Amino acid sequence: MTPVLEVKNLSTHFMTRRGALKAVDDVSFTVGQREIVGLVGESGSGKSITGFSILGLVDPPGRVVNGQILFNGDDLLKMSPAAMRTIRGKRIAMIFQDPMMTLNPVLSVGTQMIETVQAHDRVSRAEARQRSRDALGLVGIPSPEERLDSYPHQFSGGMRQRVAIAIALLHRPDLIIADEPTTALDVTIQSQILFEIKRLAGEFGMALIWISHDLGVVAALADRIMVMYAGRIVEAGRVDGVLTEPRHPYTSGLLSAVPAAVPRGEPLRPIPGFAPSPLSRPSGCAFRDRCARATDICATEPMLEIAAGREFRCFHPHLWSAA
Amino acid sequence: MTVFVIRRFLQSIAVLIVTAVIVFIGIYAIGDPAEMLIAPDASPAERAQVVASLGLDKPLWEQFFTFAWNALHGDLGRSFVFNRPSIALIFERLPATLELTLTGLVFALVLGIPLGLLSGLKPNSATDEVIMTGSIFGFSLPSFWQGMMLIMIFSVWLGWLPSTGRGQMGEFLGIHSSLFTLDGLTHLILPAINLSLFKLSLVIRLTRTGVRETMPLDFVKFARAKGISERRIVFVHVFKNILIPLITVIGLELGSMLAFAVVTETIFAWPGIGKLLIDSIMRLDRPVVVAYLLVIVSLFIFINFVVDVLYSLVDPRVRLGGAQ
Numbered sequence: 001m002t003p004v005l006e007v008k009n010l011s012t013h014f015m016t017r018r019g020a021l022k023a024v025d026d027v028s029f030t031v032g033q034r035e036i037v038g039l040v041g042e043s044g045s046g047k048s049i050t051g052f053s054i055l056g057l058v059d060p061p062g063r064v065v066n067g068q069i070l071f072n073g074d075d076l077l078k079m080s081p082a083a084m085r086t087i088r089g090k091r092i093a094m095i096f097q098d099p100m101m102t103l104n105p106v107l108s109v110g111t112q113m114i115e116t117v118q119a120h121d122r123v124s125r126a127e128a129r130q131r132s133r134d135a136l137g138l139v140g141i142p143s144p145e146e147r148l149d150s151y152p153h154q155f156s157g158g159m160r161q162r163v164a165i166a167i168a169l170l171h172r173p174d175l176i177i178a179d180e181p182t183t184a185l186d187v188t189i190q191s192q193i194l195f196e197i198k199r200l201a202g203e204f205g206m207a208l209i210w211i212s213h214d215l216g217v218v219a220a221l222a223d224r225i226m227v228m229y230a231g232r233i234v235e236a237g238r239v240d241g242v243l244t245e246p247r248h249p250y251t252s253g254l255l256s257a258v259p260a261a262v263p264r265g266e267p268l269r270p271i272p273g274f275a276p277s278p279l280s281r282p283s284g285c286a287f288r289d290r291c292a293r294a295t296d297i298c299a300t301e302p303m304l305e306i307a308a309g310r311e312f313r314c315f316h317p318h319l320w321s322a323a
Numbered sequence: 324m325t326v327f328v329i330r331r332f333l334q335s336i337a338v339l340i341v342t343a344v345i346v347f348i349g350i351y352a353i354g355d356p357a358e359m360l361i362a363p364d365a366s367p368a369e370r371a372q373v374v375a376s377l378g379l380d381k382p383l384w385e386q387f388f389t390f391a392w393n394a395l396h397g398d399l400g401r402s403f404v405f406n407r408p409s410i411a412l413i414f415e416r417l418p419a420t421l422e423l424t425l426t427g428l429v430f431a432l433v434l435g436i437p438l439g440l441l442s443g444l445k446p447n448s449a450t451d452e453v454i455m456t457g458s459i460f461g462f463s464l465p466s467f468w469q470g471m472m473l474i475m476i477f478s479v480w481l482g483w484l485p486s487t488g489r490g491q492m493g494e495f496l497g498i499h500s501s502l503f504t505l506d507g508l509t510h511l512i513l514p515a516i517n518l519s520l521f522k523l524s525l526v527i528r529l530t531r532t533g534v535r536e537t538m539p540l541d542f543v544k545f546a547r548a549k550g551i552s553e554r555r556i557v558f559v560h561v562f563k564n565i566l567i568p569l570i571t572v573i574g575l576e577l578g579s580m581l582a583f584a585v586v587t588e589t590i591f592a593w594p595g596i597g598k599l600l601i602d603s604i605m606r607l608d609r610p611v612v613v614a615y616l617l618v619i620v621s622l623f624i625f626i627n628f629v630v631d632v633l634y635s636l637v638d639p640r641v642r643l644g645g646a647q
Contacts, residue, residue, distance in 0.1 A: 085550050085552065087550070088547065094545075102541050103542055103545070105639070106567075115555065119549065164545070
């Protein structure tokens with residue numbers, strides 16, 4: 001089966017006065033049909049910018065400077081703005097992090113849904129309203145007909161995120177990019193939303209890129225996981241493999257910093273130091289300053305190694321007996 | 324909504340009473356109109372008679388309560404100078420001022436909003452720089468000087484437009500206005516521009532700031548991610564949000580435009596209410612000054628009320644009276 005999305009050597013830079021800021025640096029990955037991929041990393045690792053790059057929504061001074069983004073075989077980077085608009089919301093939808101901010105406060109929920117239907121399909125207002133109502137029902141919003149006339153401030157955070165998901169589902173897209181959609185929500189609401197999204201993605205056969213800094217969420221949801229650090233993917237593979245037997249020291253560092261993963265009574269081991277400033281990244285492996293396993297060779301760029309369905313960029317990967 | 328209107332109405336009455344007291348005492352303190360009205364060679368007996376006929380011999384509090392009692396019966400007093408009801412004088416002049424102010428406001432909005440949008444959508448472009456520089460002139464050059472320059476250029480040098488008066492008036496639906504004749508319109512253009520230049524700059528800047536603040540917000544990006552056209556994003560998503568501060572400020576400014584059209588009316592000899600006020604203050608014509616201020620305060624209250632209603636229409640988070 002051809003993958004839904006194939007990103008090749010994507011680089012998105014921000015042109016600042018102090019030079020080009022490499023937010024996304026030579027990133028390649030694929031998302032297969034119906035596949036759920038988790039994109040994990042710290043703040044500033046470039047995971048959200050990767051998502052926005054796919055949709056062509058990087059704000060200036062940011063710019064995709066290199067690469068290919070093949071969506072069902074077509075390069076999105078070569079498309080005209082008008083053609084790109086017909087893809088956004090129709091074939092690829094996005095869900096944002098903060099549901100309090102993603103809905104326009106002065107337009108009713110109905111208006112914001114109907115316009116999404118009518119932006120892509122030539123249908124009557126009544127039909128668009130009907131479809132919007134069905135979508136609201138689908139994501140578990142009670143009495144959707146009445147809720148269409150409500151305004152965003154009349155919804156709770158979790159309900160607003162459900163509305164955003166309903167909007168993303170309106171056109172049954174091939175791919176949904178979810179940018180930390182549960183981060184701003186209460187834990188109980190989080191798991192509900194997670195469950196709903198997973199159910200709906202399965203039901204409609206949609207592929208999903210789930211951007212998160214929360215390993216626990218990704219573990220519960222994704223088929224595959226990609227770990228990003230300083231604009232690059234440092235490790236990628238199947239979720240169970242990556243989380244139980246991480247090869248890259250950064251991935252293992254992330255895992256031993258998660259409270260739930262560490263046995264009770266044992267101290268958490270935070271990764272020492274800070275992520276490097278995107279303006280002054282060390283040459284070679286960007287993680288070497290914080291890495292216990294680093295040697296002189298890490299000053300040169302580690303190549304991508306592919307072994308047993310696992311990809312990683314490291315000269316000194318962890319070795320596991322099974323591998 | 325009904326509760327809101329009633330509450331607002333009671334508040335308005337309180338404001339009117341307080342204004343009346345302040346204005347009445349203030350104008351009493353300025354000077355004695357008898358000095359202005361009575362000929363210097365009048366005999367003490369004649370003098371006493373005039374003072375008594377105007378009620379100026381009574382103590383301040385009694386004068387005020389007489390005024391207040393009459394005001395409750397719709398009589399705001401007779402002008403000392405014209406010997407006519409002051410309210411009639413004001414309503415005679417008010418339409419001219421309203422016409423001038425509203426034309427100026429429309430001018431400021433019709434030009435200001437598109438220019439502000441243009442500027443805000445392409446920040447730091449050449450267009451933006453030109454518009455912003457222009458608006459600095461609108462802000463900083465004094466209104467009277469702008470007025471004189473307009474007359475200089477368009478009336479004296481180019482001879483295109485008349486510089487004084489209201490011109491010929493037409494009648495439409497029972498309203499007399501300069502708007503309905505060509506001659507009247509040519510008379511209206513210069514003073515309306517003069518009055519609107521400052522507000523134009525204000526509207527441009529408000530709109531620009533609004534666009535600049537709204538465009539980077541998540542809901543704009545989300546609208547893009549939904550595939551909404553850029554046009555709809557600007558004119559529906561962004562514009563409706565900008566309208567909120569715009570309505571607030573314009574409401575306040577409309578009142579001040581009405582009240583302070585004085586400068587423009589003086590320069591262009593526009594027979595409006597502002598000129599009447601200046602003349603009345605000079606002659607210490609108390610009833611006209613008091614009536615004028617009460618009318619202006621009422622207008623302010625009315626405009627603010629309209630603003631609040633508009634506000635609730637534009638911003639669903641502000642629903643008047645709470646429960647729907």
